[in-house]
Amino acid sequence: MPKIGVLMEMSDGGKIKDTNYGVITAARGKDNSNEVYAMIIDGSAGNDAVKADFAAFNNDFCCYGVNKAIIITANGDLQNSPDLQASAVIAATKEYGLNAILGLSSASGRDIFARIAANLDEPMASDCVAIDVDAKIAVKSHFSGKTFATIQLDCSTMIATIRPNAIEAVKVADSSVNAANLENFTFNAPTSDFGKVKRVEVKKGTSGKIDITEAPIIITGGRAIKNGENYKILEECAALLGAAVGASRAAVDAGYAPHSMQVGQTGKTVSPKLYIACGVSGAVQHFAGMKTSKIIVGINTDKDAPIFSKCDYGIVGDIFEVIPALTKALK
Ligand SMILES: Cc1cc2nc3c(=O)[nH]c(=O)nc-3n(C[C@H](O)[C@H](O)[C@H](O)COP(=O)(O)OP(=O)(O)OC[C@H]3O[C@@H](n4cnc5c(N)ncnc54)[C@H](O)[C@@H]3O)c2cc1C
Incomplete structure (x- = not known):
């Protein structure tokens, strides 16, 4: 065996x-x-x-x-x-x-x-x-x-x-x-100082938050989130779902979120059970990092946004209305 x-x-x-x-x-x-x-x-x-x-x-x-x-x-x-x-x-x-x-x-x-x-x-x-x-x-x-x-x-x-x-x-x-x-x-190593590399310090970037690579559910905010403060809307919903919060590169480049939250080709690759993309257009470079998610939900005001051709469920709507409504329902 x-x-x-x-x-x-x-x-x-x-x-x-x-x-x-x-x-x-x-x-x-x-x-x-x-x-x-x-x-x-x-x-x-x-x-x-x-x-x-x-x-x-x-x-x-x-x-x-x-x-x-x-x-x-x-x-x-x-x-x-x-x-x-x-x-x-x-x-x-x-x-x-x-x-x-x-x-x-x-x-x-x-x-x-x-x-x-x-x-x-x-x-x-x-x-x-x-x-x-x-x-x-x-x-x-x-x-x-x-x-x-x-x-x-x-x-x-x-x-x-x-x-x-x-x-x-x-x-x-x-x-x-x-x-x-x-x-x-x-x-039994040949010497007690065996090995060429030694870790001397660990610095934690996202202390207290669920790492997006480990999370079973991720709610990601794209450029539409408008500023870093507005991520609180996603965080409140995420806390109720046991989810982590991610970001698109546009949101990271705009300074709304740290790079540790970025999903995509130049960010992290994730494979959660549920991925909720909020105000994310669905660019191929973003998709590269979350394609293997089991269920993808897209929320976007533009019914022609590419995310809708790639998700399992789509909501044509404003994230500032849909997410608070979801949070309220979860509560
Ligand atoms: C080499 C390279 C590597 C890259 N790597 C990455 C990467 O790792 N990750 C990544 O994400 N991108 C990456 N990109 C960038 C990628 O091409 C896109 O530019 C980026 O993903 C766009 O981010 P976004 O969807 O948040 O913004 P946008 O493309 O601007 O989309 C915003 C969306 O929000 C919608 N919207 C606006 N207001 C609202 C509202 N109130 N409610 C709901 N929807 C709304 C709009 O209709 C739009 O579809 C890379 C690009 C290159 C060239």
Whole structure:
């Protein structure tokens, strides 16, 4: 039975990011027959939470089909050395005989997985929107989302990162894992200062807000929002929906929103379950960043706006009327 490793990511709040569960679902394979090994870098904010979850024996982590959780430790500053993390994950992969290593296509995912692939001299598929781990096939969005490439990986260990929210997380009918399925693995690095790169500081740009790449719902304001102050209308609605707020490049260039909120070709790529584009025309460069959203809603005063040819639901209307009405209804 194939054994698939999933490198877990934790949120700043010390919880397992929900977006990991889609990766775990992909790792289980078509008929849920693969063994899934969740790998957790020791010292992660959510480390204790994971241990407690397994001990408690009833948690989302287990319900999504993880067979074993491996807490990875090493002799060195594991949290701040991507080289050490990559080497430790590789050592664990060899120790447990894993056939694939999957993770999220996030800032840290991009950092560590490239190192893992280079170190193992294996090909890597990054930012996949679908994956067949048994057949070693990855699907990627190409040319600003105009085409999808299906890639056959010629490898012995499949290495791939998956776009957050691109694969729907599906729970397993019953889970029999418990604290006994939690193991520790220690990597003995040749030196305690192993690695060429060291993280010395983390600066958070959007503290307290949901990151758009992780959010299951995004409400984006385009140029029509007119100023930064008006984003409050979207934020109020987003808070009720559990959504993050995004921006078009026109809105960012005009100084209404920071670049960290920008969706699109030169911004962030997102794949939420629901994407609400408010006063966004639907330019191809914007679409490139949100095309793989499951449901797209466009709100625009111009019935001929390109967004209406690309959305699932369209509302011809003024965002300053439609959004407050939606917020009121949600309340
Ligand atoms: C190389 C390159 C990279 C780019 N990268 C990106 C990118 O990453 N992300 C991105 O977004 N763009 C990007 N762009 C820019 C892109 O081409 C568009 O210019 C931009 O997306 C337009 O933003 P917008 O839809 O907010 O503004 P506009 O195109 O000006 O559209 C505003 C829309 O709001 C509607 N509207 C006006 N008032 C209201 C109202 N009260 N209620 C409802 N609707 C209203 C209008 O009808 C219009 O359709 C890039 C361009 C280039 C050349």
